[in-house]
Structures are given as C-alpha cells and as structure tokens.
Amino acid sequence: MRRTQDERRRETRRVLLDAAFDALVEFGFRGTTTSEVAHRAGVSIGALLHHFPTKSQLLTAAVSHAFDRRIEEYQESMMGLDPSADTVDAAVDMLWSMYSRPTFLAWNELWTAARTDPDLAAAVVAMDRDFLCASEYAYATLFPAAPPAGAGLHLVYSLMTGLAVTGSLPGHQPYDTDTVLTTFKSMLRTALAGPLEAS
16 A cells, blocks of 8 residues: 555654654764764655754754653553552652653753754753643642642752763763662652641
8 A cells, every 4th residue: 555645754754853863862962964864764865854954953853752752651651550559659760761761862962052052942942841841741640639740840850850961971870870769759758748648
C-alpha cells in the first residue's frame, strides 16, 4: 500500500528529529550541523531545510519531540502503578529516569546555547513552560489531596537538574545520587503529609 504525501512528510520529519536528537547528544550544540543531521537521516539538505529552515528550529523541535515522548511514558507508567505501591518513591524514581537519560543531555545543550542566542532562548523558554505545565498536571493527578503545585514542584526540578548537571561529566559524580534521592523522598513524604495531618 502506497503512503500518502502527508504520511511521507510526517515520516521524513520524524526521521529528521530522531537524527538531530542523536547528533545533539553525541556532538553537542556546536558540533551538530545540518549536514550531519541530513546525512544521518538519509535526506538532502534541501529536504531538511524545507521542514526546518534553521538549526535552532530543528534542534528545539527534536528535544521537544523527545520530551513529549518521555512525559507520555512517565504519565502512563504512573497511571499503571499498583495501588499499593509507594507513589512518592515511584514518582521520584521515574522522574529521575527522565533526567538521567540522553533527553536531559540534549536539553542542557540547548539551554546553555540559548544564553547567547535570543531566538533559541525564546524557543527553549516556551518549551520549558510547556514541560512545567505538563508536570503540574501530572502532579495534581498523582497527588490530588496535596497542596497545589508551586514552589515545591520547582524545588523538585531544581534538585533533579542539579544532580543531572553535576553528574554529566563521564566518570565524575560529586554526590551519591541514591543517598540524595532517598533523603529527598523522606523530606517529600513529610511535606505532602503535613497539610493532611493538620486538616
């Protein structure tokens, strides 16, 4: 069965996004070129530019695509939890898995490059806000009796980001991640239980 033009277009776009993401993780922002991405994807430079006129558009779309998949996986995993499971423990572990995989490395490359690139910064900020909105929704679904997400949720992401950045150099881990996360889970349980016990 022959694919329609729209199906071919979507497939080309998907292949480009996957190739761009892999290149970003392997070479970093500066080392990722449109010619490298086109070569990996098996398409011409012209085809790449038709879908993504600039490198910034290509790479932000690639990371956004990866984030969307990870958020979906996270939400599906949490919704499929055994009711008797420790929700806090599972939520933190699954969230950390998002920070300890290539998705975060690619995101961090964009974030760093955006500091001196206003156009890229606008795209990265918009993506960050979308990610936070999706996270707040997941939080409200997982912990319906807890206080609204706010500074506490930002604290969670700040901790995860700090652990991921400091551990991103191969062979260097200044903190024992398991110890930090175990301590944080204990603090999080206390914070979530506090308002419930007072009511």
